[in-house]
Amino acid sequence: MNEALNPMRKMASRVPLAFIPAAIVLCVNIVLNPHILSLRGINNLALQIVPLALAVMAQTVVVLVRELDMSIGAVVCLTTVVVGTTTDSLHLLSLPLAMVVAGLFGLFSGLIVAYIRIPGIVVTLATSMIIGGLALVILPQPGGSVDNFVQNLVNGQPIVVPNSLLILLAVMLIWKYVKNAKLGNGIYAAGGNPFSAYASGLSVEKAKIAAYVGSALLASVAGIVVCGKTMTGDATIGNPYTLSSIAGTVLGGASFMGGVGTMKGAVAGALILGVLVNILFFLGLSSHYQNIAEGIILLAAVIISVLTNREGSD
Amino acid sequence: MGGPLLQTLGLSKNYGATVAAGDVSISLEAGRVHALVGENGAGKSTIIKMVTGLVRPSSGHLRWQGKPNDIHSPLEARSLGIVAVHQELTLVDTMTVARNIWLGHEPIGRIGTIDYKEMNLASLRLFESMGLTLDPIAAVGKLGLSEKQLVEILKALSLNPKLLILDEATSTLDDKEVELLHGIVRKLCAQGCAVVFVSHRIKEVFQFGEDCSIMKDGRVVFEGRIADLNEHLIITKMTGRELSQGFPAKNSRPPSPRALLNVRDLATRRGLHDITFQLRGGEILGIGGLQGHGQAQLLESLFGLNAISGGTVEVQGEKTTLRSPRDALAAGIALVPEDRKSEGLFIDRSVEENMIACSFPDCTRAGVISSSRVRDLVRSIVSKMDVKAPSLKAPVRRLSGGNQQKVAVGRWLTTSFKILLLIEPTRGIDVATKFEMYSLLRQLANTGVGIIVTTNEMIELVGLCDRVLVMFEKSIGTELEGESISEHNILAASFGHRRIANE
């Protein structure tokens, strides 16, 4: 068979670089806290990492088209609020409702970015105010309730592997399909070189709209996992996810120039970020330092990303 | 075989008063290579744009396979099977070769996703049929320029063209790759495809072409068989216009003996090498040559915009390091860049602001702008350059191209520069303003400064410059002085010939 199609070569290109530090960091955590390997421990870790991973995936999709989404945290907030307040009346339907609401906001942002051509950073800054404010209006204090089914769906562990992890895997499978379809190809092309994409007949606008809708949906799933974990609605619980999603995206190897990034990398980035914080906590760093640590990790990740990208472009 | 595949009948395109193409009638036969030859601005790209549906003709018609078929959009052109490869690449660096080739028309598998395996196999088949060895899953970003050009060509081939237009598609290819391309073109012709071949390289024109049309000033001055032509004849037909009157008298005084600028063995990381020349005060030095052979890069390097990897630059005898434009300005070197809209001017700011943009030390006291000093400065520039603007406070983008360029050049006049570099200073400006610019440059030179100009316009090199350096493949090929500066010699030198006797 032709050397070019050698399956070993194909596999090598599929493992993102971020897996190495993720593995290292995970090992360190296991050494420090062997309880993590228990059934309970794995579930707890999954519940911590999965929403973060989904948020990072959301940001990665948008970064792929050379934009940013500052409203991911707000969407998480609104999702928990919608689920928390409509569970009593709509039961299971509260989940798709929350996702549809999120998706509509994503569509709204995407349309403005694509057709009015205002940078996505500032559009989503404004929509984050609208979405976050709306969440607070609906539910000023944490409250509401979450259906038992959802709790079990997210918290359960019937087959050893935590359910939240299965949710993540399901999402990644869906992405795999999208990525290999024309839409996914269009997203990678539009981000890699918008001019070339246009010259080849692809629609950069449709790619950006799809990215923002996808980001909103992913953030919404993250919100569902969060409220399955906390079992209430909370209009501010999602706010830290915006910053963390950017940090995780960078750690996962995506490039702000667009066209470069994978969901596997996103998960690895979330793993690095989440587990690093665990480690610091275990080493006795009080929660006071957590903010500073996250900010420094973000800075370090971005600096490395900027410096290495610059070398490549010369 | 029936009649010609594509015919243009009296195709013309006017932009206002400028005739980009006038009454062009060309026949393209299936299975044959038609060479389209002409200088920059002769009208070749205008014709191509009309044939590929990018531009609507002002008058004239097109016939496809004998039937009238005016092409209204790029999509229409593509559906007929007309595909063009330009010098400007349309590749996505972050994707593989195969994905780039099939971008926009990928093979779809059973479940609605792209069939990558089939895509890679189809790419390999394409490579094989064209006699190439490439790796379909290599990242395009890692390829060299010439390999990228080959991928761009393959991208066109994957669309199964009936008419393939290669517009300066060989500019980055070396001899071996050109030979490869020649083989591909021959195979295509054997399959009945018509090919239009545009190139500045006369050698390739003879290598590829069977039929030939020569354009000059928007019109076709020759249509026939390549076999009836030779290199000398082509060059003569491409040039041979009378030099317009109106160029200011050249340097009557002998330039000052001491070199203002002394460049020795200059080399840059982007490929310039063995650059050695001098510039004397009072002279206008022109840099010519085919596009892309390093002319603009040379001037940018002298302005501190390129990493210099070797050689020395001396200004008035003092060795100068040029790591940034600030270094260059401190040494007395100023640059008027090629793109006045995004580089040479602050396009959204007012005329006044642009004029003082480089002279803040002269119109401020402790950082505070003095409006009286600004008024004086602006007045002197406006009178020297004769800038016509609706108002000094109007954004400079509202000015005509010629007046914009006057501001771009004028803003340096109030600074104390010793050497002025200009890249394509008269591109896109009207004829009258061009001559005003020439007079100004000559006046400046007469005050003792040195001027270096790069330009693609032959008549500027001949009419304006005291000396001409012709660059060839990122180095200085030939130096022409005085009487030997002629269109013929410059063109010949552009192809790499050292000296050809004047006809």
Add this chain to the structure above:
Amino acid sequence: MKKISLAINRNSLRFIVPYVLFLLCWLIVSLAVRGYGTVGHFLYIVQFAGLLGIVAAGQTLVIVAGGIDLSVGAIITLSAVIATQTAFSAHLAFPLAVLAGLLGSVVFGVVNGIGVGIIRIPPLIMTLATLTIANGVSLLVTNGAPHEVRDPSFQTWVVKPGMLGINGILQTWIIVSVIVVFLVSSTSYGKKIQFLGSSPKATVYAGYNSKALILVVYVLSALLSAVTGILLIGFTGNSYLGMGDSYSLSSIAAVVMGGTSILGGSGSYLGTIAGALLLTLIASVLTLFQVSGGGQTAVEGAILLLLMIAYTTATRTRD
């Protein structure tokens, strides 16, 4: 005598619009609500607008230069917290404590300037990172527990009408306004940051030191945020975590509402002043109608979005 030329051309129309909007809202509000529309009411509104306006001055400079500063809110908190903490635990005299607060903020401004100007990190991400670090430092400094301020004379100066009938906040706002407007319109630095925001590529060819330009602009933003933080101590009597948070997005809203383009280049602090006034008026009306904090944020966001769209489409059709 030097003339300050206010060129009334189509461009500056952008900055008159927010004033017109403010006057319109003012008129409606004073007709519709009893007790609104008086001079006293105006002075009351104006001091809140002033606090926002001083922060927004720094934000204006940064946005005009082509960047954005999300860390202003955290720096407000930081400066206030450092000042009260050093006064309290280190028993520093109040003026020195204030200086400590200002210095601490300048450090973050320098960090922002280096990150954006030299390492070329996108401003949004850089200031997002410094925002979290600054909040973390505030948390460390206070150990979670806020402190009261023990300087009654300062508080009086800030709040009570003094010279010319206006209080410390307004006095400071007026001084800041004059300085910032002068800086942008009449100094070479002001012109250069406008050029930088409008055509960053062209500044290279003009030989500007953009690294220095960017560094200074972020330091100024941090400094002005710190001034607001110190004034807030005087205004509320204490410092607490998160006291500056809402100012980050509000300052951006005020700048954009004032007609400055979010993309940089064209901007005037005069417009921001009107933006701050308008924003404060809207907030007070919303509070009157008992709209919660969340609702106010949502309305702010909606207005911000509408104005961005309006300004973008309006300037585009002019081409």
